[in-house]
Amino acid sequence: xxxxxxxxxxxxxxxxxxxxxxxxxxxxxxxxxxxxxxxxxxxxxxxxxxxxxxxxxxxxxxxxxxxxxxxxxxxxxxxxxxxxxxxxxxxxxxxxxxxxxxxxxxxxxxxxxxxxxxxxxxxxxxxxxxxxxxxxxxxxxxxxxxxxxxxxxxxxxxxxxxxxxxxxxxxxxxxxxxxxxxxxxxxxxxxxxxxxxxxxxxxxxxxxxxxxxxxxxxxxxxxxxxxxxxxxxxxxxxxxxxxxxxxxxxxxxxxxxxxxxxxxxxxxxxxxxxx
Amino acid sequence: xxxxxxxxxxxxxxxxxxxxxxxxxxxxxxxxxxxxxxxxxxxxxxxxxxxxxxxxxxxxxxxxxxxxxxxxxxxxxxxxxxxxxxxxxxxxxxxxxxxxxxxxxxxxxxxxxxxxxxxxxx
Numbered sequence: 456x457x458x459x460x461x462x463x464x465x466x467x468x469x470x471x472x473x474x475x476x477x478x479x480x481x482x483x484x485x486x487x488x489x490x491x492x493x494x495x496x497x498x499x500x501x502x503x504x505x506x507x508x509x510x511x512x513x514x515x516x517x518x519x520x521x522x523x524x525x526x527x528x529x530x531x532x533x534x535x536x537x538x539x540x541x542x543x544x545x546x547x548x549x550x551x552x553x554x555x556x557x558x559x560x561x562x563x564x565x566x567x568x569x570x571x572x573x574x575x576x577x578x579x580x581x582x583x584x585x586x587x588x589x590x591x592x593x594x595x596x597x598x599x600x601x602x603x604x605x606x607x608x609x610x611x612x613x614x615x616x617x618x619x620x621x622x623x624x625x626x627x628x629x630x631x632x633x634x635x636x637x638x639x640x641x642x643x644x645x646x647x648x649x650x651x652x653x654x655x656x657x658x659x660x661x662x663x664x665x666x667x668x669x670x671x672x673x674x675x676x677x678x679x680x681x682x683x684x685x686x687x688x689x690x691x692x693x694x695x696x697x698x699x700x701x702x703x704x705x706x707x708x709x710x711x712x713x714x715x716x717x718x719x720x721x722x723x724x725x726x727x728x729x730x
Numbered sequence: 731x732x733x734x735x736x737x738x739x740x741x742x743x744x745x746x747x748x749x750x751x752x753x754x755x756x757x758x759x760x761x762x763x764x765x766x767x768x769x770x771x772x773x774x775x776x777x778x779x780x781x782x783x784x785x786x787x788x789x790x791x792x793x794x795x796x797x798x799x800x801x802x803x804x805x806x807x808x809x810x811x812x813x814x815x816x817x818x819x820x821x822x823x824x825x826x827x828x829x830x831x832x833x834x835x836x837x838x839x840x841x842x843x844x845x846x847x848x849x850x851x852x
Contacts, residue, residue, distance in 0.1 A: 528740070528741060531741050532740070532741065535741065535744050535745075535748075538748075539748075542748075621748070621749075621752055621838065624745060624748055624749075625745065625749065625835065625836075625837060625838065626835075627741060627745060628741075628742065628745055628834055628835040628836070629835070630739075630741045631739040631741055631742045631745075631813075631834070632813055632834065632835065634739065635784065635813060674786030674787065675786065676738060676784040676785050676786045676789060677784055678783070678784050678812070678813045678814050680813075680814070680815075680816065681813040681814075682813070682815075683835060684815075684835070685835060687840075689815030689833040690815075690832070690833045690836070690840060692815065692817060692820070693815065693820045693831045693832075693833055696817060696820045696821060696824065696831075697820070697824070697830060697831055700824050
């Protein structure tokens with residue numbers, strides 16, 4: 456019995472010895488760990504404040520992006536107003552121009568009429584006067600022809616100005632597309648800020664400092680893949696799908712049949728009978 | 731023919747409006763989202779709808795479905811004009827039963843072509 460107890464004590468002593476040896480080995484490691492944590496603390500603090508600073512600046516970046524959208528929208532509106540003005544003036548010029556061409560035709564007709572009267576009044580004896588009148592009339596005709604030719608050139612240029620104005624207007628679709636691209640980036644920025652704010656909250660970083668939330672102006676709907684692509688590649692893809700769907704051949708009756716039809720009384724009764 | 735142009739972007743509404751005028755359609759009213767458009771359908775005598783897809787409150791797809799489900803306007807011609815140009819988008823719009831599809835940026839010529847295509851089928 457005593458021997459058994461002695462053996463137990465020896466075991467315990469051995470365990471204690473092993474523990475001391477382990478302690479001796481671990482202490483330097485713990486010391487190192489302590490120094491490491493000590494060294495890391497300022498670095499972590501620096502990372503904390505860096506995250507906080509970045510997060511704090513995000514709303515400003517986001518608001519600047521929103522401002523870009525607002526300002527381009529204002530500028531686009533101004534361009535559209537000016538283009539409307541140009542197109543309105545072109546309409547007036549067009550109307551005046553067509554009136555002028557009609558006046559020219561009327562003038563020619565009146566002139567011919569007057570010439571006939573003068574010829575009749577003078578009679579065949581006043582040949583010299585008649586020849587002079589004919590020469591003047593010929594000169595007049597060539598002036599009128601020149602005016603007509605100028606008018607045709609003017610009409611062509613007016614059409615070109617109108618086409619260019621319309622082209623500029625259609626190019627302004629870029630404003631809507633970039634607005635959607637900016638809205639998409641803003642949405643991304645907002646998500647990043649939310650994540651970083653979550654980290655700051657969790658670790659209670661930077662004392663009581665609070666990060667401003669991004670102020671989003673109302674509901675913004677956007678296509679994250681919006682792109683200003685002037686080629687007709689995407690339109691062709693859409694056309695192919697539409698053509699394959701046979702939609703172009705649909706008539707209103709087809710549409711009517713596809714509209715959700717209210718259930719008939721028989722159908723409702725049948726459903727209830729099943730229950 | 732009276733057009734209803736639905737788009738949340740004022741710029742786009744003006745551009746579509748001008749494009750329609752340039753191809754000879756003068757009677758145009760506007761709405762800024764699907765909900766607004768739905769209300770206008772009931773008070774205006776609209777013959778043709780041109781709608782964007784991405785809009786707040788009620789988007790173009792929801793609006794198309796609402797129009798199709800409406801007994802009074804179920805057969806209204808609807809042309810979707812949108813930046814969304816992926817195949818899946820076109821398929822989704824077809825499932826919502828738009829009559830045709832135009833990808834932005836568009837030209838007045840494409841708009842004219844699609845309107846005429848739709849009108850031929852009615």
